[in-house]
Amino acid sequence: MPPTRIRSTKVSALPERLRPRKAPSQRRAKHLVSAVLEAGSRVLLERGYERLSMQRVAQVAGVSPGSLYQYFPDKAALVAAIVDAMSQRELAFQLEQFGKLPAEATLLQALELMVRSLLTFQRQEGPLMRRALEAMQHLGRFPALAARATDAAAGLRLLLEAHRAEVVVADLDLATHVLANAIHSLTHDGVLARPDSLDDETLVREALRLTSGYLRTR
Amino acid sequence: MPPTRIRSTKVSALPERLRPRKAPSQRRAKHLVSAVLEAGSRVLLERGYERLSMQRVAQVAGVSPGSLYQYFPDKAALVAAIVDAMSQRELAFQLEQFGKLPAEATLLQALELMVRSLLTFQRQEGPLMRRALEAMQHLGRFPALAARATDAAAGLRLLLEAHRAEVVVADLDLATHVLANAIHSLTHDGVLARPDSLDDETLVREALRLTSGYLRTR
Amino acid sequence: MPPTRIRSTKVSALPERLRPRKAPSQRRAKHLVSAVLEAGSRVLLERGYERLSMQRVAQVAGVSPGSLYQYFPDKAALVAAIVDAMSQRELAFQLEQFGKLPAEATLLQALELMVRSLLTFQRQEGPLMRRALEAMQHLGRFPALAARATDAAAGLRLLLEAHRAEVVVADLDLATHVLANAIHSLTHDGVLARPDSLDDETLVREALRLTSGYLRTR
Amino acid sequence: MPPTRIRSTKVSALPERLRPRKAPSQRRAKHLVSAVLEAGSRVLLERGYERLSMQRVAQVAGVSPGSLYQYFPDKAALVAAIVDAMSQRELAFQLEQFGKLPAEATLLQALELMVRSLLTFQRQEGPLMRRALEAMQHLGRFPALAARATDAAAGLRLLLEAHRAEVVVADLDLATHVLANAIHSLTHDGVLARPDSLDDETLVREALRLTSGYLRTR
DNA sequence: GATGAATGAGTATTCATTCAT
């Protein structure tokens, strides 16, 4: 779980409640916060939201329970920060991948890159992301988190715009919604978990067939 | 998610652990069990698995906590029964819908019916189903429940087989996996929740475009 | 655990609360009561008083929980009956053994027989007797049970009387108390459990040395 | 219940599980732990292991239930600590008494001191010790506790060794086993509770008669 | 008589959060 460095991608600002109580102005505090987030990720991953206990997080992070409340007003806020950090990592990862794309790339090439990139991220952080999705119910207080999901789709939307000519669908927002869900469900095991027999290459091929079929069908 | 082969109702028999401790032989007992399941559904819906408390269920059902244990060995078994009942309702609903389909219906017509039926069920029980899906982590002890999900996809697979000629995809299992996930993510809000602007008719149209595009694209 | 047949040994009558609610006048009832006692003994043996549950006893006995209350007003009364039955078995066993003693037997021979007989009974029902002793705290309501213990010592007292000449101790009640406790603690593992290295023959020898030393010492 | 001062007598060290979770480093914590042990002793005394409830202990100690778990991982560990404290008190008391013995004391004098000391301790803590003995079934996890009982007998063994010449019995381990059980059953009411008519002086005299008779008899 | 469903108080343990140090 790589640290989040990419504060520059700040697509949507953190809302009041999500932001740490204090700006961790000092060296030590910064370290504490990141240790807590790191520990929290681990605990969230292995126990899920309900069974994540503040005491356990503190223990894993090597700090006292009280310290958690210096930077996060409550459990939900801590988990929100964890989830947010993960969303930022995903976005950053996508951006990084897209940076490698040649300027003259076709829509299909771009989509393939996106699918592969999602698969890679899923391999790294899939289970944590699943926990994050479950935790969302308890995080309604933090609309910024929901916004992040939309942000993620924003990349796809830009792609479709850039290749407007190849897209038969009239409403790009609609197309984005449809494809984001469809692709995500394939790469992240929506209802049906991916069978062992289904390898990455096949999955990529099918995802692209689904995508391009949709974009071209009238 | 249409019938498996028309087992009439009983798609897969309940395993030992899922079945209530005692067959509720008497009038009163039957009433109690259904009151408990009903109450349990409500509580599961509003609190989710972890925060569903046996005391609360008992209270809502208007029975004593001890009574719950007459019929369910533990919390997981109670929730499994709730989830199972929901799965059966979904399957039954699908079967009922498919019964209305004319014999000479095309694949597209059948798919449309399936999508509409999923949407209707989702409107009725979507949130409960979401809770059920989350609860599955705690219900590993009840393999029959996982089997139900597969059963559900089996219907789609039968549909594709029946219209083999219209399907360009070689591997039907693969196609089933892809489409089941894609359709489910659209009808049941995968990652991206359905925006208010997206009405049922549009959603059905897009789902069919996605589906038929996929099935026809080489 | 052999059935108690020896009603004739009725050394002290059962007090009001200990006696079954109803005289089991009918064949079926008699069978039920003995099945319950038998089952209760097993459950008491393996779980002890506190963890003996009426439901479990009923289950093991193959009767309904309600039936237990036809014959025993509550849990304590049931256990009291079990303990009482065991006491009677012990007494009966002792009497039976003493019946084999030749008329001209010496005190030492009689004591040896008593010790051996206690050891045999201990091997058969030692653990149950231990449970019974523990249960006594809850059975204060039934003075008859405590009386049984005294009854058991009564045999020893008779022995001492019969061999008054060989006994140096003045107060026979006192001597009975001392020896009953001492012998019992050896045969039934008082504070210190019997080490594996200590075989029956050695134990008998030492018990007799202890006994006769005491009786002869001035 | 006097405080345990005599850490120097540490006959066998506490095993991992028996030790409190945290060393109560602070003033407040130390007070809490001793309040809990004190309260626990009272509750154990009046209810026994099974009916000792953590809530009750907390209530009597004037702390919250949660606090109990700061220092004891579970109920068994709490009771083990209570039992252990009592064992240490007994041992300390014995040692203290023996300290008063003149160097040239005879075996009989030493035994008399031991019996009197056991009687005194029994008068103070007899019922609690009885509860402790019962509780042992649930404390199998803490072998150190069982070891304490052996430790107690070790004193007697040393006595016999020191006066080897006065002891006719060949096997000292055997003699220790026999006498420890016999004496304990007299001082602590083995099977037969001590009758009101039996005063301390008589009991001491009889115990010594039993003991010395045994040691001298061939 | 016998049943067994129903009760509801009782229990060990966890955990988010607070606050004195």
Add this chain to the structure above:
DNA sequence: TATGAATGAATACTCATTCAT
């Protein structure tokens, strides 16, 4: 700032006992 002791409400599950059938 940071700590970690203390809190007390919450929770799954058990069980003696009752009573309608």
